[in-house]
Amino acid sequence: MKTSQILTTDDLIQQIISRAREQFTGWLDLGFAEDKNLRLYFYGGLIYSGSGIHPLRSWYRLLSRNSPELIEDPIAQKLPKQDGNYRLLTQLLKQEKISQEQMGEIIESTILEIIFDIFQLLAQPNSYPELGFNYSWISQTNIDSPLVAFHPEEMWRQGMQLWETWQRGGLAEISPNLAPKVLQESELQRQTSELIYRNLLSLADGNLTFRDLAAKSNRNLLIMTQPMLPYIRQELIGLIPVDDLNISINLPVYINKTKEKKIEVGNLDNSDYQPSSISPLVACIDDSRIDNIAISHIIANAGCQCITIQDGYEAISTLLSHKPDLIFLDLIMPITNGFEICAQIRRIPVFKDTPVIIVTGKNGAIDRTRAKIVGASGFITKPIKQEEVLKILKHHLPLLKI
Incomplete structure (x- = not known):
């Protein structure tokens, strides 16, 4: 292992290019904080990155x-650490569960995230005065031949373009690994329209990083982040560090035993799904894919079937198709909101007595009162806690053994 100190981005790229030309096999670690290193993996070319x-x-x-489609796979559900991601992808490829093109897209995105973070770190020398790197060799006999490899110079160029665009957007000091959180609700409401205010409350709840939010909404990271900048500068929205996920990524898949057809959470074919008469069916209506996964994981482990609905406009038709025994309903969603959907649910005779639980990042008396007015049966707050969900299941589904 060799250790050196980094002075500039040029120093680092020269090291990376040199390693590639030497057909280096091993990894290069960029260390800036305990347990927070950034790592680039080489096997001749650049084959992966980890953080x-x-x-x-x-x-x-x-x-x-x-x-x-990989999220439901048992291999993909393992909790990866650093190079573990690459090994999981390799297993999926060898089992023909993904194509080499899909693997390449995932690896390229991973590398670009890391290179972007490197540029941002090197642009803040006062924050990380001890910034340095070391690289370690691995014998080629100890690892498989690479299935996907990239030219370091090209990846560095793309990462630099992403960073320069981020800088031009006025975001140089904002890390996409931080989570936005509304700090001054009343002032934010005063300065914005009701729709913008509600959307900001939904997005900036302190649970998801900017990168999470961009993935959740399938939007460009810059386009997701930049509109919040004026409110961040006024300290109406703060930026907070968040821990890594602590739930197993286990997206439940439910089988229609009559037709043996898989029903994927969040992507239901309404005409084919038939609820089981054995276990209760719970519906989760939330535009957040991450929150849907978290709550559906708890529900599935409790012995229930679960469907999730991300589009509020499809909520009523999907509920009518499946007639769930219990409904979890997110309060804040794009365009529509939980109050409106709950009121619509209560106007449908078949759902007159179906428990509807409002889920929200807020815990105000006004929202609780309004939830009761539109007929909600209960109210829980985010981040979603297993004990609260289980308590609700036990109360409203008394025949369920928990």
């Missing part, structure tokens, strides 16, 4: 954006 910053969040984001 101590949110490895599970990153893994989930990249799968959900590039190959969402």
